[in-house]
Amino acid sequence: QVQLVESGPGLVKPSQGFSLNCTVSGGSVRTDAYYWTWLRLSPGKDLEDLKWMGATLASGDTYYSPTFKDRISISKDTSKNQFTLQLTLSSVTPEDTAVYYCAAGLLKRGYGSQRREAYDYWGQGTQVTVSS
Numbered sequence: 001q002v003q004l005v006e007s008g009p010g011l012v013k014p015s016q017g018f019s020l021n022c023t024v025s026g027g028s029v030r031t032d033a034y035y036w037t038w039l040r041l042s043p044g045k046d047l048e049d050l051k052w053m054g055a056t057l058a059s060g061d062t063y064y065s066p067t068f069k070d071r072i073s074i075s076k077d078t079s080k081n082q083f084t085l086q087l088t089l090s091s092v093t094p095e096d097t098a099v100y101y102c103a104a105g106l107l108k109r110g111y112g113s114q115r116r117e118a119y120d121y122w123g124q125g126t127q128v129t130v131s132s
Helices: none
Strands: 003-007 018-025 034-041 051-056 062-064 072-077 083-089 098-106 126-130
Touching: 003 098, 018 034, 018 098, 018 126, 034 072, 034 083, 051 072, 051 083, 062 072, 083 098
Parallel strands: none
Antiparallel strands: 003 018, 018 083, 034 051, 034 098, 051 062, 072 083, 098 126
């Protein structure tokens, strides 16, 4: 069974940046069949308020939400014979405090969805708190 597991620093100071990893394991998944995506959920919000951050394809094509302008970078790493999705967010503020999720949705659905059901694989999320 395919699993997505996010990991990251947990606590980050304002104005700094952070990176998150999402490791894909188990089962057999065609990485080129999906948009590999990062979303986040701010405190006090429910799943209907998910915010799409960006997505990348196995080809390397990457798409970002304009909300994050030039603060965001999404990449993938396949060097260790496994697929790891990465998110880097810079110049963070307390408003970036959220649970960050990685997810995979089939190419045929397009990218940018903020609906949980649009994704075939979904991680458990990792909390990032921005605080001094």
